[in-house]
Amino acid sequence: MKPTPKSRRKAAPLLAFGAHPDDIEFGCGGVVACETRAGRVAHFVVCSRGEAATHGTAAQRVAEAKQSAALLGATVEFVELDGDALLEAKVAHTIKLASILRRVRPGIVLAPSLVADQHPDHARLGQLVRDAARLARYGGLKELRSLPPHAIDQLFFYAVTPEGEPPDITPVLIDISATEIVAAWTAAMDAHASQARSRNYAALQLARARLWGLRAGVGHAMALYPNDPLVLDSLAQAGRGARRF
Ligand SMILES: [Zn+2]
16 A cells, blocks of 8 residues: 555654753653554754863763663764853855755654744754754755755754743643653763763653653653644544643
């Protein structure tokens, strides 16, 4: 049977962007584990080597990120923008990220929330990815002509910390309760061992996922925030709402 456009969309890769080597794992790692277990290809683009962190050298952090991505069934590449803690919103960066979108040709894109949190790089990268998803579609942009235009299906934001959760966007909750998913996600977070020396970030993320899970009536869930209204082919895809209290 020839694949329908819908099934091709479903098979398109997931592409996740992070400002630092651990952002994707902490902010949406459980979702990635769900998707790769279901057979979707996942690729990470990390936009610094975490060289401004108090703990861990750039080389250690790159090694941790590679191990962590592998534990989630994903591949990872590093892209040089301005460096850790120095990221600025520049058109040249948008073009660079748009060229990655054209190369990888993802269906779903995950990026840090636009709401400012503790680290200024997070929200700035979210803006750059949102703008890059737009430019990746533009056929006439000469800076991107070496690769054919690409329109993604959906951009979701993830919040690296609770402070970055957008208060005005109703999240989509992904049920990550399966034991092997939580285990893979926990192992991926623990792989960033250098960062555990300052705070117990993994415990915070697991507690967040547990709270979303309790609100939704499942074990653990992670919240994603759609940049655009979701389009469903049928109400059957709407699942169920989370209102347990
Ligand atoms: Zn970060």
